Amino acid sequence: MLSTRVEIQDLEVTFSTGPTRTTAVNQISLSIGKGEIVGVVGESGSGKSVTALSLMRLIDLPGTISGGQILYQAATGAAVNLLQLPDATMRSYRGNEIAMIFQEPMTALNPLHTCGEQVAEAIRLHTGISHKATRQEVKVLFEKVKLPDPEGMMGRYPHEISGGQKQRVMIAMAISCHPRLLIADEPTTALDVTVQKAILELLRELQQQMEMSVIFITHDLGVVAEIAERVVVMYKGNIVEEGAVKDVFLHPQHPYTKGLLACRPPLDKRLTRLPVIRDFMETDSQGQIHEKAGAIGEVMQSLSIPEADIRKREQQLASAVPLLEVHHLKTWFPVKRSITGKVLQWAKAVDDVSFQVMTGETLGLVGESGCGKTTLGRSLLRLVEPTGGSIVYKGQDIRSLSATALRALRKDMQLIFQDPYASLNPRRTIGAAILEPMQVHGLYGTARSQQEKVRELLEKVNLLPEHFSRYPHEFSGGQRQRIVIARALAVEPSFIICDESVAALDVSVQAQVLNLLIRLREELGFTCIFISHDLSVVRFISDRMMVIQRGKMVEQGPADAVYNHPQDPYTQQLIAAIPKGM
Numbered sequence: 001m002l003s004t005r006v007e008i009q010d011l012e013v014t015f016s017t018g019p020t021r022t023t024a025v026n027q028i029s030l031s032i033g034k035g036e037i038v039g040v041v042g043e044s045g046s047g048k049s050v051t052a053l054s055l056m057r058l059i060d061l062p063g064t065i066s067g068g069q070i071l072y073q074a075a076t077g078a079a080v081n082l083l084q085l086p087d088a089t090m091r092s093y094r095g096n097e098i099a100m101i102f103q104e105p106m107t108a109l110n111p112l113h114t115c116g117e118q119v120a121e122a123i124r125l126h127t128g129i130s131h132k133a134t135r136q137e138v139k140v141l142f143e144k145v146k147l148p149d150p151e152g153m154m155g156r157y158p159h160e161i162s163g164g165q166k167q168r169v170m171i172a173m174a175i176s177c178h179p180r181l182l183i184a185d186e187p188t189t190a191l192d193v194t195v196q197k198a199i200l201e202l203l204r205e206l207q208q209q210m211e212m213s214v215i216f217i218t219h220d221l222g223v224v225a226e227i228a229e230r231v232v233v234m235y236k237g238n239i240v241e242e243g244a245v246k247d248v249f250l251h252p253q254h255p256y257t258k259g260l261l262a263c264r265p266p267l268d269k270r271l272t273r274l275p276v277i278r279d280f281m282e283t284d285s286q287g288q289i290h291e292k293a294g295a296i297g298e299v300m301q302s303l304s305i306p307e308a309d310i311r312k313r314e315q316q317l318a319s320a321v322p323l324l325e326v327h328h329l330k331t332w333f334p335v336k337r338s339i340t341g342k343v344l345q346w347a348k349a350v351d352d353v354s355f356q357v358m359t360g361e362t363l364g365l366v367g368e369s370g371c372g373k374t375t376l377g378r379s380l381l382r383l384v385e386p387t388g389g390s391i392v393y394k395g396q397d398i399r400s401l402s403a404t405a406l407r408a409l410r411k412d413m414q415l416i417f418q419d420p421y422a423s424l425n426p427r428r429t430i431g432a433a434i435l436e437p438m439q440v441h442g443l444y445g446t447a448r449s450q451q452e453k454v455r456e457l458l459e460k461v462n463l464l465p466e467h468f469s470r471y472p473h474e475f476s477g478g479q480r481q482r483i484v485i486a487r488a489l490a491v492e493p494s495f496i497i498c499d500e501s502v503a504a505l506d507v508s509v510q511a512q513v514l515n516l517l518i519r520l521r522e523e524l525g526f527t528c529i530f531i532s533h534d535l536s537v538v539r540f541i542s543d544r545m546m547v548i549q550r551g552k553m554v555e556q557g558p559a560d561a562v563y564n565h566p567q568d569p570y571t572q573q574l575i576a577a578i579p580k581g582m
Helices: 048-055 087-093 115-127 131-144 150-154 163-175 193-210 221-227 245-250 255-262 296-303 307-318 373-380 403-409 430-440 447-460 465-469 477-489 507-524 535-541 559-564 569-576
Strands: 006-017 020-032 037-041 063-073 079-081 098-101 181-185 213-218 230-235 238-244 281-283 289-291 322-337 343-358 362-366 388-393 413-416 495-499 527-532 544-549 552-558
Touching: 006 048, 020 048, 020 063, 020 238, 037 048, 037 221, 048 063, 048 181, 048 213, 098 163, 115 131, 115 150, 115 163, 131 150, 131 163, 163 193, 181 193, 193 213, 193 221, 193 569, 213 221, 221 245, 221 255, 230 245, 230 255, 238 245, 238 255, 255 281, 255 289, 255 296, 255 507, 322 373, 343 373, 343 388, 343 527, 343 552, 362 373, 362 535, 373 413, 373 495, 373 527, 413 477, 430 447, 430 465, 430 477, 447 465, 447 477, 477 507, 507 527, 507 535, 527 535, 535 544, 535 559, 544 559, 544 569, 552 559, 552 569
Parallel strands: 037 213, 037 230, 098 181, 181 213, 362 527, 362 544, 413 495, 495 527
Antiparallel strands: 006 020, 006 063, 063 079, 230 238, 281 289, 322 343, 322 388, 544 552
């Protein structure tokens, strides 16, 4: 009989494509105790999710579990090797004994069925109870995961609820059969910090109530510190460090762990750039890791901005002229009309907002999903038509411009979209995607000159000129983000809006993209509005910060002042929700 809930011994998972064989998980060993929460941390491609899917026996071809064993202590007390169970027996273990919260709730939930139906199906498959009893059980589960209006939520479809609510539905489905082991795969990625905090608190509360063991997978060590007792750090299919969360945070041994800890924006100082993994380690041609730096504090200190330089930039911006002036801006959407078409109810996405953006400044826009940040950004570019107010850019009221004049102005005002993959045409090469705005605005002369400019831009965003002829699906998330940044820069804009442009990236890749934006801002001198739900990221990159709640501006001021001395209760709530680590 095992003394632990599950023990992974020498697990190896490989993927074969033609003659190429890639090892995704390289003979790792790991144990999870009864009632223990273990955090598994690493970047995309480190093997975290593949390890979790191996536990569930959900590795599909061309993947193969090519070695090792997974010993699980079943409810009967018997120790079973999950890798040797017949398929029918393994199906009975999934859900009943071992459950998983998948990484992306929108793709994991069926858009054709209501949330209630999907959770009910999981219960009926494993318990066989009556329809009436199942419905009552779903309602109890929705109450347990603290969904608002549990009865009404049962009849709603996934697209009708928020990201945090979808995640709660997934949690309800996962715990519906009272599993003894719960695998949570990136359950808080891209969620608002306040929603993230609520989900973490919910998981810990449920784990204690149900005495579950939990494997919590994430790329963010700060999140692990909020929930886990022990942490396992993975890098390229290997476990490089393991220990109690406090020990690993305060005394990291492996350079990769140091890099992951250092690349989140610090909350107590201003840096010229964020540390990245390569500040702490490099890998040679044989794959051997070599440590480059010592303590995290030493690296942070070397990148700190002197107080005098911070004051100097504040003075420069204080004397700058406004590039953009927004007065009483409103963007309302009709949600209810009478039989004659008269609007009876409005959704006030942006409601009487006024502010300025100085030339050369980065203004951070922060708030939860649904607060109006993205609508405000799109209203400024007239991608969404405002309902009222004025938008004055370089002395010109944008709202009064004709379609032709507005098209010409688009060259000077660009938007970096939230989802780079959705904003790139999958059938066009990235070279063609970056070329298009140059061709529309007739820039850089001949076709050959335009192509040379594209290759120059690719190098500027740390990609290779030969990437010109590749397609979006051939790049990682961080690389696609660099591509859309290059496309925005193709027309040499004076003003750029970044809409949640690092939200779904690994913390290490996020640091690289933020550093890139800072370097480009210094080189090219553009003015920027940076939209995010992550207040620590906004504070790092912004000169000033503006907090939005339910379409209204509740607070604005210098980024450090808003962060260190928040005046509005909503800002205080956002700051309190940031994972602080140790």
